Amino acid sequence: xxxxxxxxxxxxxxxxxxxxxxxxxxxxxxxxxxxxxxxxxxxxxxxxxxxxxxxxxxxxxxxxxxxxxxxxxxxxxxxxxxxxxxxxxxxxxxxxxxxxxxxxxxxxxxxxxxxxxxxxxxxxxxxxxxxxxxxxxxxxxxxxxxxxxxxxxxxxxxxxxxxxxxxxxxxxxxxxxxxxxxxxxxxxxxxxxxxxxxxxxxxxxxxxxxxxxxxxxxxxxxxxxxxxxxxxxxxxxxxxxxxxxxxxxxxxxxxxxxx
Amino acid sequence: xxxxxxxxxxxxxxxxxxxxxxxxxxxxxxxxxxxxxxxxxxxxxxxxxxxxxxxxxxxxxxxxxxxxxxxxxxxxxxxxxxxxxxxxxxxxxxxxxxxxxxxxxxxxxxxxxxxxxxxxxxxxxxxxxxxxxxxxxxxxxxxxxxxxxxxxxxxxxxxxxxxxxxxxxxxxxxxxxxxxxxxxxxxxxxxxxxxxxxxxxxxxxxxxxxxxxxxx
Amino acid sequence: xxxxxxxxxxxxxxxxxxxxxxxxxxxxxxxxxxxxxxxxxxxxxxxxxxxxxxxxxxxxxxxxxxxxxxxxxxxxxxxxxxxxxxxxxxxxxxxxxxxxxxxxxxxxxxxxxxxxxxxxxxxxxxxxxxxxxxxxxxxxxxxxxxxxxxxxxxxxxxxxxxxxxxxxxxxxxxxxxxxxxxxxxxxxxxxxxxxxxxxxxxxxxxxxxxxxxxxxxxxxxxxxxxxxxxxxxxxxxxxxxxxxxxxxxxxxxxxxxxxxxxxxxxxxxxxxxxxxxxxxxxxxxxxxxx
Numbered sequence: 001x002x003x004x005x006x007x008x009x010x011x012x013x014x015x016x017x018x019x020x021x022x023x024x025x026x027x028x029x030x031x032x033x034x035x036x037x038x039x040x041x042x043x044x045x046x047x048x049x050x051x052x053x054x055x056x057x058x059x060x061x062x063x064x065x066x067x068x069x070x071x072x073x074x075x076x077x078x079x080x081x082x083x084x085x086x087x088x089x090x091x092x093x094x095x096x097x098x099x100x101x102x103x104x105x106x107x108x109x110x111x112x113x114x115x116x117x118x119x120x121x122x123x124x125x126x127x128x129x130x131x132x133x134x135x136x137x138x139x140x141x142x143x144x145x146x147x148x149x150x151x152x153x154x155x156x157x158x159x160x161x162x163x164x165x166x167x168x169x170x171x172x173x174x175x176x177x178x179x180x181x182x183x184x185x186x187x188x189x190x191x192x193x194x195x196x197x198x199x200x201x202x203x204x205x206x207x208x209x210x211x212x213x214x215x216x217x218x219x220x221x222x223x224x225x226x227x228x229x230x231x232x233x234x235x236x237x238x239x240x241x242x243x244x245x246x247x248x249x250x251x252x253x254x255x256x257x258x259x
Numbered sequence: 260x261x262x263x264x265x266x267x268x269x270x271x272x273x274x275x276x277x278x279x280x281x282x283x284x285x286x287x288x289x290x291x292x293x294x295x296x297x298x299x300x301x302x303x304x305x306x307x308x309x310x311x312x313x314x315x316x317x318x319x320x321x322x323x324x325x326x327x328x329x330x331x332x333x334x335x336x337x338x339x340x341x342x343x344x345x346x347x348x349x350x351x352x353x354x355x356x357x358x359x360x361x362x363x364x365x366x367x368x369x370x371x372x373x374x375x376x377x378x379x380x381x382x383x384x385x386x387x388x389x390x391x392x393x394x395x396x397x398x399x400x401x402x403x404x405x406x407x408x409x410x411x412x413x414x415x416x417x418x419x420x421x422x423x424x425x426x427x428x429x430x431x432x433x434x435x436x437x438x439x440x441x442x443x444x445x446x447x448x449x450x451x452x453x454x455x456x457x458x459x460x461x462x463x464x465x466x467x468x469x470x471x472x473x474x475x
Numbered sequence: 476x477x478x479x480x481x482x483x484x485x486x487x488x489x490x491x492x493x494x495x496x497x498x499x500x501x502x503x504x505x506x507x508x509x510x511x512x513x514x515x516x517x518x519x520x521x522x523x524x525x526x527x528x529x530x531x532x533x534x535x536x537x538x539x540x541x542x543x544x545x546x547x548x549x550x551x552x553x554x555x556x557x558x559x560x561x562x563x564x565x566x567x568x569x570x571x572x573x574x575x576x577x578x579x580x581x582x583x584x585x586x587x588x589x590x591x592x593x594x595x596x597x598x599x600x601x602x603x604x605x606x607x608x609x610x611x612x613x614x615x616x617x618x619x620x621x622x623x624x625x626x627x628x629x630x631x632x633x634x635x636x637x638x639x640x641x642x643x644x645x646x647x648x649x650x651x652x653x654x655x656x657x658x659x660x661x662x663x664x665x666x667x668x669x670x671x672x673x674x675x676x677x678x679x680x681x682x683x684x685x686x687x688x689x690x691x692x693x694x695x696x697x698x699x700x701x702x703x704x705x706x707x708x709x710x711x712x713x714x715x716x717x718x719x720x721x722x723x724x725x726x727x728x729x730x731x732x733x734x735x736x737x738x739x740x741x742x743x744x745x746x747x748x749x750x751x752x753x754x755x756x757x758x759x760x761x762x763x764x765x
Contacts, residue, residue, distance in 0.1 A: 052378050088384040099379035102474040103397045112393065113383035147475045165383065268544050326574065333581035340583040342526065342566055425570045425578070427531075435539040435569070438532035438673040441700035 001064050003028045003169055003200055004091070006049050008070075009058035011041075018044050020224045022058075026169065029198040033211035033232065036221035037247055042204045045221070046173050049202070050093045051084060062090045063168065089118065092162025096174045098154045100146040106133070106157050107142035110164040118165065125164070132160045136190055152183035159190055169200035176207060188214075208251055212236045220244045265436055265445045272432030273452055279349055279418045279428060284411065286354035291361025296391075298366055309362075316359035322423040325352040329424040349421040357414060364406045368399035401471040408464040412457050429453075524564040527554045528584030531569035532671045534696045535755045536590035549757055550588045552748045557735050572637055579722050586721045586732070590692060592639035593718035595646060601729050603736060605716035606745070607692075607760050611640045613708040614687045614694045616679060621686060624710055628662040630685035633675050636668045640688040643713045656712055672697070680704060688712065695755045716762065740764030 004026040011019040018041045026032055034042045047053040049060065051067065055076040060068040067087045068078045078084060100109050110129035114120045133139055136156045146154055155175060162170055172191070176184035188210050194201060195214050205211055211218055211232060218235040220228040220243075228241045239245045298309040316324065329348035332338040372395050380390040419430035427435075433449035529537035529550065537548040546567045558565040570578050578584045579600075593605045613632075615621045621630065634641035644660040646653055660666050667684070669675045675687050676697045687694075691711070698705050719736075721729045739745050745764035749757040 050382055052381065085384045085386070088382060093379075093382045095375060095379065097375055099373075099375035101376065101379070101394055103401070113385065116389060116393070117384040145474050161383075264541060268539065268541070271544055326577070329583075330577055330581050333583075340581050342568060342583070344583075423571055423574065425568060425574070425583075427569055431531075431569070432539070434671065434673075435531045436541075438671060439534060439538045439541055441673060441676065441697055443677050 002026060002061075003030075003063060004049070004202070005059075005061040006045070007059045007061075009045065009048055010056045011044055011048060011053065012056055018224050019048070019055075022221075022224075022226055024049075024202075024219065024226075026200060026202060028168075028200055030217065031195050031199075031201045031203070031215050032217050032219060033215035034202065034204045034219045034221060035206070035208065035211060035236075035247075036227075037250075039223075040221040041224040042221045043173060046093075046171055046202070046204050050091065050171055051078075051088065052093075054078065062087050085117075089165060090168045091171060092165055092167040092169075093171045093173065094155070094158050094162055094175050096177050098146075098151075098158045098178070100154055100158055100161070102146050104145075105142065106138070106144050106146070106149070109146070109157060109161050113161075114164050114166075129160070129164055132163055133157075135193075136160055137186075150183065151179045152186045155179065155187050156190055159187075159194075169202070170194070172201065172203040172205070174204050174206065176205070206251075208236055208248065220247070222247065261440070261442075262444070262448070265440075265448050268436045269429060269433055269445065269448055269452060272427065272429035272449075275427060276415075276418045276429040278346075279353065279421055279426070280415060282350050283353040283357055283414060283418075286350065287357035287361055290354060290358035291365050294358050294362030295365035295369060298362060299369070313359045313362060316356055317363075321352070321356050321417060322420050324356055325349060325420065325423050328352040328355075345424055345426045348424055349426045352424075353414075353417070353421070357410065360410050361407065364403050364410070365399060367406075368403040369395055371402050372398045398474075401474070404464060404468045404471065408461065408468075411460055411464065415457050415460060416453060522562060522564075524566050525554070525558050525561075525586075526566040526568050526584045527551065527586060527588045528568050528570045528575060528578050529587070529589035530572045532673060533589060533693065535692060535752045535757065537567075537569070549748060549752050549755075550590060552751065553736075553739070553745065554588055556739060556744060556748065557732065560735050560738070561731065572635075575637075579720070582722075585728060586719050588719045590690065590717050591720045592642070592690075592715050593720075594715040595639070595642060595648075596720075599723065600720035601723050601725050602721070603719035603729060603733050604763070605718040606736070606740075606763050607717035607757070608714060608762050609717055609760060610691045610711035610714045611643050611688060612691050612694050612711045614676070614679070614689055614697065614705050615685065615708065617704055617706050619685065619706075621708070623708060624659055624712060625662075627659070627686055629664040631665045631667060631683075632660075632663045632686045632688055633667045633669050633679070633684045634688040635672050635675065636670060638672075638690070639715055640690060640712075641666075641668060643715070644688055659712065676701070676705065690715075692755050692757065692760070699754050 002025040007023045009019050009022045010017070022041070022045055024032070024045070034045065036042045044053060048055050051060070055068060057070060057074050057076055058068070059066065059070055059076070065087055066079065067084055068076050071077045079087070101112070104112060107126065107129055110132065111122065111125045114125040115122050130142060133142055136159065138153060138156060138160070141149065141153070146157065149157065175191070176187050179187065184207065188207065191201070191203065192214055203211070203215070215232045217230065218232045219226055220235055220239070220241070222243050228235055228239060228244045235244065236248065239248060294309060294313065297305055298313065300306045300309070325348065328351050329340070329345065332344070333340050376394055376398065377390055380394045385393065418428050421428050422431040429452060430449055433445045436445040437443060529546070529548070531537055531539055531546055535548055536550045537546060539545070540547040546569065551567055554565055568584050570584065575587055579587060590607070590609070592609070593602050613624065613627065621627060634644060643653070644656055644666060647657060669678070672687070672689055672693050675684065678684055679687055694707055698707070719732060740763040743764065746758060746761065749761050
């Protein structure tokens with residue numbers, strides 16, 4: 001049984017079809033990187049997987065539990081809100097723009113959901129949150145407010161917030177795109193640490209070098225289709241498909257590091 | 260001596276003004292949140308109804324609304340009116356009218372909270388109510404303090420309209436004292452009361468604004 | 476914490492609305508004291524409340540007492556005595572004069588007892604017998620060059636909205652009975668309306684108006700309070716009578732009030748109360764009980 005499965009997703013915005021019959025499976029402990037040009041549908045796929053967008057067709061399954069499946073007409077039907085809320089506990093999402101809660105302290109950003117959604121003991125949650133902050137190098141910042149932190153620190157808090165829910169897997173939506181180049185390193189380091197402890201992750205990213213080093217598998221998307229999928233060294237260093245080559249060439253043209 | 264006598268008589272009316280002011284705020288703010296939420300409802304008929312309702316409340320004189328509320332039980336339902344009803348009618352009229360204004364301010368404040376905040380809460384598994392009260396509401400409050408301050412100050416002065424339904428608040432008292440003394444001074448004394456009261460109100464709102472400065 | 480606060484606020488709101496609705500309902504179903512004071516139950520007899528509507532900016536008939544801060548005046552003192560004799564509880568309800576008919580019609584007040592002009596409004600209300608004869612006069616600044624009504628040609632004259640003075644200058648019954656005053660009003664530069672006479676006098680003193688058309692009682696009060704500032708033209712523009720107004724058709728309550736009023740006139744109480752207002756010439760203006 002896969003940890004995560006999304007099958008035959010179709011999604012349109014008005015007349016524009018942004019996802020064509022996409023299927024992705026992720027096994028426990030696997031790190032999958034999704035790359036592709038903007039408008040390729042990779043972010044939409046991530047939003048469908050995290051239920052921020054509803055799918056027009058296709059099914060969504062976490063640990064064998066169906067969050068959404070097709071009806072007889074091939075249209076997606078979602079499970080009940082309560083069921084979906086429970087399934088949401090299996091995964092966490094890290095946003096491009098962090099989306100920390102500005103009116104909560106760093107500590108409360110981490111504890112709010114475990115305490116009020118998972119109804120866990122506040123003392124215990126706070127203790128774990130402080131340990132998490134220590135692991136990402138933010139000890140002593142627990143009483144700061146998000147606006148008092150740098151972008152890189154905020155994104156690390158956002159990762160810790162997702163981890164505080166003890167998810168089975170994490171999704172990252174271009175986690176370094178909103179950061180200055182010199183700050184991306186600290187985020188990539190945290191993700192590497194997570195990979196080292198076998199955290200299951202799906203990462204939408206433009207960091208080709210990072211994707212190649214960290215991912216077990218890379219998916220290249222373009223125009224709402226999966227063009228190429230496989231071992232990162234194959235896909236990024238020796239792409240088979242023309243469009244993949246074209247896309248990666250643009251990156252090296254711009255002097256971006258893909259080694 | 261005369262000045263003291265004026266102040267003493269006007270203070271009597273100040274209590275009724277304060278009562279009207281305080282309870283109007285107490286009722287109109289939560290009601291305003293309800294209005295805002297109903298106005299943004301995905302259920303079209305409710306949304307349309309609220310749009311028209313708020314537009315009427317904002318587009319017709321408050322004095323007329325007070326008269327409608329006060330006399331409606333008699334003219335529509337044939338109920339006899341009691342003297343005690345004047346206060347309740349004033350409170351209902353004022354609360355609903357101000358809820359319309361607060362509702363529109365709150366709606367703008369809610370819509371100004373970035374979508375990402377709601378999405379973050381949704382992914383973390385918060386219910387709609389939790390998302391509203393824990394995430395959206397506190398951020399909205401910060402955004403609406405300045406326009407709400409404006410409305411609150413206007414309310415202090417608007418309380419004088421309650422006399423349309425013979426609820427004798429401070430300005431009515433001042434006019435009565437002016438008539439009794441055949442002198443304009445009581446009106447100025449009332450003006451001073453309103454002004455000082457508003458300085459206090461503005462000060463309190465300023466403190467609230469400062470208290471919310473800790474986040475963007 | 477914030478949630479608790481919000482829930483609390485919402486709760487208070489609901490409670491407030493319920494209380495308000497409850498109060499409105501109780502005006503019809505439960506026999507509360509407030510309800511007993513409505514015109515419809517005039518026959519309730521002893522123990523009922525008697526709600527008198529009046530304009531609290533209308534001395535000497537109804538105004539705020541400087542010392543006690545309570546509402547008093549000739550009419551209100553009479554109402555107090557009348558209620559004492561009948562065993563009723565008096566409620567003095569200051570009203571917005573422009574809403575007096577709605578107040579009376581809805582039963583929010585039982586009567587208007589406030590130097591209310593009977594003359595010309597005979598058919599609009601059920602009236603007590605008239606008890607005061609008043610005239611409408613013209614007040615001007617003491618140093619004004621206006622001496623007779625004819626001098627008002629081209630001048631700016633003001634009267635209170637809805638007042639009998641304004642009615643006297645604008646009402647056209649169609650039978651020619653008021654043509655003289657209409658012609659007089661037509662000769663004015665302008666006839667303006669104002670919310671209350673106190674402002675009218677202040678504004679005339681400030682030069683906004685040239686003259687004020689006003690009931691003599693009010694005029695006397697202003698003259699006494701501002702010695703040397705104003706004077707009256709000798710020739711009144713009309714004479715009129717005051718009575719207590721009840722909702723049209725409410726003869727039952729009117730008869731009860733009239734009965735006690737007659738007793739008070741017969742035993743000299745009316746005159747005695749009027750003598751509290753000698754400054755306003757009230758004893759001279761009485762029609763009854765002299």
